[in-house]
Amino acid sequence: MKGKGTSRQILRTLLRFLLISFMVFLGLLVAAATTGLVILNNYAKELPDVSRLRYYEPSETTRIFSADGQLIATLFKENRTWTPLEEISPNMRNAILAIEDSRFYDHQGVDPVGVLRAGVDLIRSHGQIRQGASTITMQLARNLFLSPDQSFDRKFREALLAMQIEKTFAKDEILELYLNQVYFGAGAYGVQAAANVYFNTKASDLSVVQSAIIAGLPASPSTYSPLVDERSARIRAIEVLSRMLVLDMIDQKQYREAVDQLRSGLKYANKNREEFQVLKVPYFTTYVIKDLYSRYDEDLLYRGGLRIYTTVDLKLQEQAESIVRREVANYASAYNATNAAAVVIENKTGYIRAMVGGVGWNKKNQFNRAWQARRQPGSSFKVFVYTTAVEAGYTPDTVVPDSPVAYQMGGGETWSPRNSDGSFMGNIPMRTALQYSRNVVAVRLLTLVGAERVIEYAYRMGIRERLEPNLSLALGSAVVTPLEMASAFSVFPNGGLRIQPTGVKIIYDAEGNVVEDHTFPKQEEVLSEATAFTMCEMLQNAVERGTGTAALLSDRPVAGKTGTTDDHRDGWFVGFTPQYTSAVWVGNDNFSRMWHVFGGDVAAPLFRQIMQFAHKGLPVMQFGQLRGGQVSVLMCSESKKRANAKCPTTYKEYFKPGMVPTAFCPLHGRGQALPLANPSPKASKSPDKKEEPSKVPVEVEPQTELPVEAPTAVPLEVPTEEPILDLPPVDGSETGPTYPEPPAPLDIQDGDLPPAATPEPLPTSALP
Structure with missing residues (x-):
């Protein structure tokens, strides 16, 4: 009995212990669970809201394409x-x-x-x-x-x-x-x-x-x-x-x-992993990328997944690069010219179709001479002087003395402009002066129309560097870039319309929405139509009979102007056809001299080769396709007067209404006067080709002509500043060319410049 009671007591004690242990375990478990839930709840409160993934926009690569849709670069983080x-x-x-x-x-x-x-x-x-x-x-x-x-x-x-x-x-x-x-x-x-x-x-x-x-x-x-x-x-x-x-x-x-x-073994692409991946045509592509940097947030460019369609013609770009490399290799030994740059712009759109920034691009030296090199343009800048004169009422047959003249400078000194050959041609028409690039005439015209007015027109046409109103401006002492010069000259074949050059045609965002569109570029009239086509005719004459003959194309008209700076440090040719405008520069990065070579010797041949390729398969067009409201007149090639029926050779010239000359040719008898030429889109280049007469009568006023006599004395005129003749040479470096500190570029916005009024024709007394 006693043993049995002891066993029960032990069992009860064991059960009580187990129950207590279970209760303790259960309590601990509940406590642990409660603690876990509290901790879990705290964690949950601190966790981000995963529903935000509905609106997640991951970083995407921006892709840049050529005009025909080939991938040329990528941007990405x-x-x-x-x-x-x-x-x-x-x-x-x-x-x-x-x-x-x-x-x-x-x-x-x-x-x-x-x-x-x-x-x-x-x-x-x-x-x-x-x-x-x-x-x-x-x-x-x-x-x-x-x-x-x-x-x-x-x-x-x-x-x-x-x-x-x-x-x-x-x-x-x-x-x-x-x-x-x-x-x-x-x-x-x-x-x-x-x-x-x-x-x-x-x-x-x-x-x-x-x-x-x-x-x-x-x-x-x-x-x-x-x-x-x-x-x-x-x-x-x-x-x-x-x-x-x-x-x-x-x-x-x-x-x-x-x-x-x-x-x-598998074939791997082995693409590089840089954020900036240029696959093709680096001079053009880096220009576009840097242009985009100036206008868009970096985060959008690198993470936005943009699709950027550019204007570059890959075949033309690659051919232009090849031409520049090949020819400059020859120039190095023949002329001591080691670099060059070229830009090709499509006139009707402003699209940059090719941009060559030098003879070779590499990652250590990405300097692009086509838009970053500020060089003196030499005589190619005279075009802005002549344009201003034509806008002021002068014509290609206005006579200007090519004779000695001196200008009073500070300190009692005088400065006399000289022609490159040291000679003077006497009283010559503006057409002839531009044809032979006479320096003296350009300076005289600058003093007549005013340096400030020339600067205004240069800005209107596309120059963006600072220009100073001094006499040497007429001879190209300022600094410009090839892109600026090509943009400005394209105003002429466009009939006075300026179109901002662009390397981008259209940009889409990651969803396909249009961000930027230049499919229909904005046009701004900066010159009268008559002035534009008068300049076309004068510059065409400069190529066909003047300093730019090396730029001639065999099958179509070319107009343009050469340029050479003092001591032959820079050689230029800027020219155009009805379809394209191109600016070509040749020289050395360290401003060292070339060996007595001119723009017509080095830049014009590059222009010709590049433009020959650019025009393959294009129809032949002529200058003079006017928008309306202008008058074309047949002029005698010898007397530069209104042609009559006996004049053996004639050419067409454009005038504003009321400015048509009335004086007829005195050299070829008193034949029947030819009526005004029909404003045909095709100007005759053949001396024997007759023009169709116009059936529309036009009112005319007497033309103001300048005297043909040479001046009897050398007048002294006082400019506001001393002329700048040339820039000093600066040594280059291994990392790229070093240039003098350029003038700060002007921030020219639409409407900043005053409207160009049409001034009255200058009186004959205006000339010295």
Whole structure:
């Protein structure tokens, strides 16, 4: 009895202990659970809102294209092109699932099986981590919301975020986000960029073996990159293929074929990983990029996924670069000229079709002489003086003395302009003075029309550098760029209309919306139509009979002007056809002298070769296609007066209404006066070709003519500043040319300049 009671007492005590222990355990469990819930709730409050992914805009690569749609450059911080899941190859989708998360469609963000498998592997490897437990959703959460540190706190947050993402988004949406977000090395974010960087293909076209290579990269892009270590990349790809085979994503035949391709060696694109990737025509492309920098936020350019369609004609650009390289190689030994630049602008649109900034572009020296080199234009700047004179009422047959003249300078000294050959031609028409580039006449005209007025017209036509109102301005002492000169000269074939030159035609954002459009460029009338076509006629004469004969094209009209600076430091030719305008500069970066060579010797031949290629296949057009309201008159080629029926050779000249000359040719008898020429779009270049008479009567006024007698004395005139004759030479450097400090460019906005009034014809007493 006693023994039995003792046993019961022991049993009760044991049961009481177990009950108390259970209650304590239950209390601890509840406490732990409560604590866990509190901690979990606190974590949840601190976690970012995953619903924001609905509005996620990843960084995308900006792409720049040529006029015919070829990719010429890319800009990016993260080289990425967003690609919908359905446009990604099934091979790629299967490969990434096989190696990163084979149970992706079965778990809810955290994979218990994966966690258990990783734990067992950790024990077997004696603490060495050989496989992770992160699912694709957890990786996405880490990449988008968390830091890459390896703490428990970060892992816990990662798991919570993954579960929230799974509750918010469908599986395919998560996979699409992952495949477009993950980094694949070599600057490639997302599978589209990876496909292009490694294999120069699209994500939709990736093969099994290519997909295996790319899918193996996210675990360690630097370790498994085929561009860094092809053997490691091959081993990793075989691991991916093995997983795909085990999961029945591929069959034995596909597996063997892929492994054989790996062993034979794959062809990789090996694209560079810089943020600034210029693929073609770097002189033009870098000009466009720097222009975009000045107008757009850097973040938009590098992350906005813009599509920028430029104006460059790749064939013309490449041909122009080849011509410049070849000819300058010859000039170096023949003339001591070691560099050149050229710009070609399409007149009717302002599109820059070609831009050559030098004989060779490299990353260490990206200096672009076509728009960054400020050089003296020499006599090519005289065109602005003559343009101002024609606007003031002068005509090509206005006579101006080419005779000695002196101007009083400061300190009692005088300055006398001289012609390049040291001679004087006496009283000559403006046409002849421009034809032979007479310096004295240009300076006389500057004093007559006013330097400030010349500067105004130069600004209106497209010059953007600071111009000083001194006498040497007429001889090209200011500094300009080839792009400015080409832009300004294009006003002439455009009939007085200025179109801002542009290297960009149209820009789209990542959604296809138009950001900037130059399909229909803005036009601004800066010269009268009569002045524009009078200058065309005078500059055409300068090419055909003057200093620019080396620029002639065999099948179509060319107009333009040569330019050579003091001591032969710069050689220019700026010219145009009805379709294109081009400016060519030749010289040395360090301002050293060329060997007694002129713009007509070095720049004009480059112009001719470039323009010959530019006009292949284009119809032949003539100058003089007027918009209306102007009068064309047949003039005698010998007397420069109104032609009559007996004049053997004639040419057409344009006048404003009321400015038509009435004096007829006195050299060829009193034949019947020819009526006014019909304003035909084609001016006759043949002396024997007769013009169709106009049936529309025109009222005329007597033409004001300047005296033909030479002056009897040398007058003294006082300019406001001493002429600048030339710039001193400056040594270059290994990193690129060094230039004197240029004048600050004027910020010319539309409407800043006063309107150009039409002045009265200058009286004969205005000339010395």
